[in-house]
Amino acid sequence: MTDTVDSAVRKFQKELNAGTAALVxxxxxxxxxxxxxGYQIAKQLEETTSGGVPAKQGTLYPVLxxxxxxxxxxxxxxPSVAGPPRKYYAITPVGAEVLAAWRDAWKHTRxxxxxxxxxxxx
Amino acid sequence: MTDTVDSAVRKFQKELNAGTAALVxxxxxxxxxxxxxGYQIAKQLEETTSGGVPAKQGTLYPVLxxxxxxxxxxxxxxPSVAGPPRKYYAITPVGAEVLAAWRDAWKHTRxxxxxxxxxxxx
Numbered sequence: 602m603t604d605t606v607d608s609a610v611r612k613f614q615k616e617l618n619a620g621t622a623a624l625v626x627x628x629x630x631x632x633x634x635x636x637x638x639g640y641q642i643a644k645q646l647e648e649t650t651s652g653g654v655p656a657k658q659g660t661l662y663p664v665l666x667x668x669x670x671x672x673x674x675x676x677x678x679x680p681s682v683a684g685p686p687r688k689y690y691a692i693t694p695v696g697a698e699v700l701a702a703w704r705d706a707w708k709h710t711r712x713x714x715x716x717x718x719x720x721x722x723x
Numbered sequence: 724m725t726d727t728v729d730s731a732v733r734k735f736q737k738e739l740n741a742g743t744a745a746l747v748x749x750x751x752x753x754x755x756x757x758x759x760x761g762y763q764i765a766k767q768l769e770e771t772t773s774g775g776v777p778a779k780q781g782t783l784y785p786v787l788x789x790x791x792x793x794x795x796x797x798x799x800x801x802p803s804v805a806g807p808p809r810k811y812y813a814i815t816p817v818g819a820e821v822l823a824a825w826r827d828a829w830k831h832t833r834x835x836x837x838x839x840x841x842x843x844x845x
Binding site: 603605606609610613614616617618619620621624625628629632646649671672673695698699702703704706707710711713714715716717718720 | 731736741745747750754768771793795824825828832835836837838
């Protein structure tokens with residue numbers, strides 16, 4: 602793979618992730634019902650994707666903090682017996698409303714992109 | 724729709740578009756085979772999506788220029804009988820290579836996102 606291709610693929614993947622990471626995390630926290638902390642969210646991600654995408658916990662935290670700053674998640678810190686305190690995140694009512702709208706926007710964009718890609722094969 | 728929800732949806736859509744616009748334009752130019760200018764590309768977009776997404780020509784140009792700067796498109800300007808000169812864009816060999824890699828990255832990310840969203844409904 603040439604440098605140009607490699608660099609273009611990294612840029613593209615980064616842009617795709619920027620849009621979809623927040624969607625995926627909100628969906629996981631809605632499904633859970635219970636508040637989850639970072640490690641649990643990473644585990645859920647791995648289970649959902651059959652281990653296909655190893656979630657790096659370090660990449661989750663900036664997204665979780667951004668979602669909290671927007672009022673879509675709430676958090677509380679609880680002491681842990683075995684280590685440092687854990688920060689538990691839960692979806693807020695506004696977060697659930699946003700998730701519903703994001704699901705619709707995702708499906709619309711996904712079908713649009715798939716439509717143009719399939720057009721290219723016919 | 725509250726301001727928070729509205730603002731979160733706009734932000735999300737903008738991020739999704741940033742990742743997918745370049746993919747869609749490369750796919751259209753590969754399918755075409757012939758070089759196309761902005762208006763033709765916008766028309767192709769509308770046809771592919773059955774008029775569902777009215778493509779704004781103004782939003783295409785920054786993406787086309789960025790793709791050219793990355794070496795994925797080439798362009799040539801030709802005089803037009805009826806109006807200002809037209810800038811025709813064509814996909815380069817490197818662009819075709821990048822498109823193949825982007826298709827794979829898109830499918831992988833799409834299936835990952837769909838997997839987490841479907842997990843939420845079961």
